Amino acid sequence: MSNLCFVTFLSLKNTPLAFLTAYSYERLNVLHQVAGYSTVFWVLLHGVIYIIAWVKTDNLEELLEKTQVMGITAGFAFLVILATALFLRRRRYEVFYIIHIVMFMLILVLVGMHRPDLGTKAAIVVIFTASIWAADRAFRFAKISLFSFGNTATITPLPHGGTHIALKRSSGRAVAGTHYFLVSRD
Secondary structure, eight states: OHHHHHHHHHHOTTOHHHHHHSOOHHHHHHHHHHHHHHHHHHHHHHHHHHHHHHHHTTOGGGGGSHHHHHHHHHHHHHHHHHHHHHHTTTTOHHHHHHHHHHHHHHHHHHHHHHSOOTTSHHHHHHHHHHHHHHHHHHHHHHHHHHHHTTOOEEEEEOGGGOEEEEESSOOSOOOTTOOOOOOOOO
16 A cells, blocks of 8 residues: 555655656656556555465355455556556557546545544545646646646757747746647647
8 A cells, every 4th residue: 555655645746856866757756657567566466465365264255245346447457557558658658648547546446445443544645646647647637738828938059950939938947858749839
């Protein structure tokens, strides 16, 4: 459960680590990937250990309980994330990203339903994880909204194939090498 929170923290675009380490979220992404792979490993190990224990105690009917079905479904969602990370991320990043986000949201719901008691640490971790992810999304939306409305860009070709883009309103932190989302309204 703590890995789920850690992986989400490492995926934030507005992570406090960027300010503490002076590395952008792009450079910190490798930590997100390593933590993600280890999370999938721990999820699979968790499932295998429980199944072995239920086989040994002749208690396999527990797999049919609603909370266990939610956990099993969450495990399959983790496998979908793993498969798309291994086979789609480099070839079709946009498809990978959409699947990644949808599976992540599904995992949060399913893990919450797997351990639904609000008095447990698992439920608290799920709520905290969802909260930091939603706060990051809200902050990103606010930044995009703030800097996109009423903004214009002047595009000037440079020698050797370069392009100079001057924004009417920039974030103030724009320096060479950073990126912006530009939308053409032609």
